[in-house]
Amino acid sequence: MEYVEVARSDSERGELVLRERRPGAADRRGGPTVLELRANGVFVMDTAEHASEQALADAALGAVAEPRRVLVGGLGLGFTLQRVLGDRRVEHVDVVEIEPALVEWMRGGTIAHGPQLLADDRVRVVVADIATAVTEAGSASYDVVLLDVDNGPDQLVHTANAVIYGEPFLRAVLDRLNAGGALVVWSAERSPTLVDTLRAVFDRVEERDHAVRLQDRDEHYWLYAAHRSASA
Structure with missing residues (x-):
């Protein structure tokens, strides 16, 4: 290779x-x-294996009845966003990405499918840290929030990302969710600590095992769905 x-x-x-x-x-x-x-x-x-990104989007979109407004934490190579945009119920997507270079590579075509993806008029890209974007979002509200910024809380891309798996940030996410809304988090490893923290904040939490074939080996990833009560 x-x-x-x-x-x-x-x-x-x-x-x-x-x-x-x-x-x-x-x-x-x-x-x-x-x-x-x-x-x-x-x-x-x-770009060879993006089933986990699709599973994250599917789990999030399936967690609520009407996912009209969606927040995606982490642009990556765009496969989570692509899956979200494939749902006709979605009317608006905010994508928060901390790396401006990655947004430029997508917009400029260095990543070939990027320009068409970001040209969708439902998409707004915000170059910022997700923790800052959520806490300073003013009156913005969402039906679904997806977090795909790390390989999970135990495999951080940047050590500063640890804050987004803590209770203060998760409560800030809860405040941004409409009644009946959901937060979905992707992780490369099972995280009982994350489950406990989510349960301290949200009304209902689900843990799902997701099997995937990655570079000729079998892997198991994890999806965590945290729900806000429809009566909230």
Whole structure:
């Protein structure tokens, strides 16, 4: 397998690298070129396997009756957003992404499907930290909030992200949810601590095991859905 760097950004948070993963001359499997996103050397996601992003969106959209207004924490390579936009019930999506370079790569076509995705008139991209965006959102409210900014609370892309799995931030999310709304969080590992924290804040919490095939191996990811009462 050969790797070719496509784009790089360096900030106070460290390095963000987009690279192509290409079958090498000795790789008999062949296959298409894959885009891979890494933050500070940690694999975040790629274009070869995005079933977990789709599952996150499906779980969130299925958790409420009318997901008209959606907040997506983390743009990534856009697959969660793409799935959300595929639901005709969705009228507006705010996407909060802390890395301006990633937004530029999407808008400018470095990530090929990016320009069309962000051109959807239902989408508004906010370049900010998700914790700041939620707490300073004024009167904004949502039917669904999706968090996909890390590999879960135990595999943080940036250590500062630990705050978004804590009770103060989760209460801020609850305040932004309409009655009957839901927060859905993706994690690469099971997190009993997150379950306990969610249960301290929300009316009902569900934990779901999601099996996926990733780079020729079987993995199990976890989805956490936290609901606000419809009578709230």
